[in-house]
Amino acid sequence: MSAHTKKYIIRDYTQRLEGLDDALVISIRGVNAIDNNAMRNALAEKQIKVTVVRNNLARHAFKESLLGNASPLLKGPSAFAYGGQSVVDVARELIKWAEKLEHLELKGAVLDGQIFEGKAGVEKLSKMPTREEALSQAVTLILSPGGKLVSQLKGPGSTLASILKSIEEKLEKGETIAKSA
Structure with a gap:
């Protein structure tokens, strides 16, 4: 050549x-x-x-x-x-x-x-992982702690809300609510 x-x-x-x-x-x-x-x-x-x-x-x-x-x-x-x-x-x-x-x-x-x-x-x-897969994994890792924090903050609030809802339902039915010791 x-x-x-x-x-x-x-x-x-x-x-x-x-x-x-x-x-x-x-x-x-x-x-x-x-x-x-x-x-x-x-x-x-x-x-x-x-x-x-x-x-x-x-x-x-x-x-x-x-x-x-x-x-x-x-x-x-x-x-x-x-x-x-x-x-x-x-x-x-x-x-x-x-x-x-x-x-x-x-x-x-x-x-x-x-x-x-x-x-x-x-x-x-x-x-x-491809570039897109790696970015997706990074975003998931970044957002994961925030999601856990939100669920932890919502947990006690939803528990309190369900207790209040059951008290309200009992009062509407005319039932009495027992005092806890």
Whole structure:
């Protein structure tokens, strides 16, 4: 391959994956074309893209970005899977596909510069909360003490109200109320 062609490919990788800090590295070697297309179409519906890369050229293209940390994962045929709501969603989807397609290899992932190696690393990543899930958990934790305080404040008041209500009902029926000692 000529130097001019290599520069063009590096520029294409850089432009296509510009601003991308998180991705999965997979190998689709051995996956037949029909299954590969079905997987890519299903992933595309969830805004997940798969880009096959030449390892050496990808290393050059991403050496200045957080994806440069993926260099150890770039051995043999490689592709980057990225997009969706978050890299956690991408990991969850590709784990489902890896169960269906025996030749789909999950090489690892990069999340904010941190490497998750192999299938075990991708599974670990898939169990992490997405950004939205983490925000939801944080809001729940923040609001939880306030909710407990309100219920504690309401508790004695509602008890007193129910006692007064029963006294009122007895008086309306003409019953007498016994004094407590």
